[in-house]
Amino acid sequence: MSVSLPERLDALERVLGVEHLDAERSAAAHSVLDKARGRLRHGTDFAVVALAGSTGVGKSSLFNALLGDAVSEVGVRRPTTGVAHAAVWPDTGGGTADALLEWLQVGRRHHVSNGDRQGLILLDLPDFDSTEASNRAEVDRVIELVDAMVWVTDPQKYADEAFHHGYVRPLAEHSDVLYFVLNKVDTLDDSARDAVLADFERRLHDDGLAAPRIVASSVTSTLDIAGVSATLDAVIAERRVAVDRLIADMRAAATGLATTGAADGVSREARRAMVERLGAAAGADEAGRVVAAQHRKDGRMAMGWPPIRVLERLRRRHPISELPRA
Secondary structure (H helix, E strand, C coil): CCCCHHHHHHHHHHHCCCCCCCHHHHHHHHHHHHHHHHHHCCCCCCEEEEEEECCCCCHHHHHHHHHCCCCCCCCCCCCCCCCCEEEECCCCCCCCCHHHHHHHCCCEEEECCCCCCCCEEEEECCCCCCCCHHHHHHHHHHHCCCCEEEEEECCCCCCCHHHHHHHHHHHHHHHHHEEEEECCHHHCCHHHHHHHHHHHHHHHHHCCCCCCCEEECEECCCEECHHHHHHHHHHHHHCCHHHHHHHHHHHHHHHHHHCCECCCCCEHHHHHHHHHHHHHHCCHHHHHHHHHHHHHHHHHHHHCCHHHHHHHHHCCCCHHHHCCCC
């Protein structure tokens, strides 16, 4: 059944009105809802695509090559890697990127004069493996907001566990808006290139991506970015990447809420608390005390000193008799 994005948002909002949902996952779902409302307020005239990757994979070189201008600092130690850098292509439909970039909290902007990728905002993100915690925090913040992600890696770092475990696997449900670039392929011969691409695809399958989209590129000795350019052109042409990202976010949030408790929407934690309170109201604690007393009496009758056993027999009342009768 085809359900529109506004209908999905309304449905999620109604679900979040149910009491006793798991607090942590409910807060996460509220965050998704707020983000979706905020993103849609800025329309879908622009597609926001982030270039993300680790140190030294050639991400900023690729960013510059796509712009045709050296606007982003290149190198292992880049003084501006702590913030995202935006390249904005004009939108002939009259849309404006300024308000959207303010919402994204991206201040560094470069406006591209040519209109070959109308309606694209391309972000060069800090390195996610930076030694600066603030840089990593900026990456995590921005990838929560962008419409699509192009993850750039190279033959030396494509198998990095921090990349797969820290980012790809948690984003597996967002496969519709994930793209991968194996950069620096000109450093490999043909057979090694094919082997690395095949191994990279296998690892992405293991991360939960059924059909990962991988392109090869080179911005080292030989400039070859045709595959990346074609990927960006396809993203712009589809004009629905923002919607796809938000739908994936809501699907993940709904799945999280559904797995926290029974089908009636009450979380396991809330159910346990309710059972404990109902038990106390019904006298279960007192009943436990009475049963424990009876158990001690039975033990004395079976194993106690003979005079104590005689004394217990002379007692007419048993603790168990104090339990209420149904």
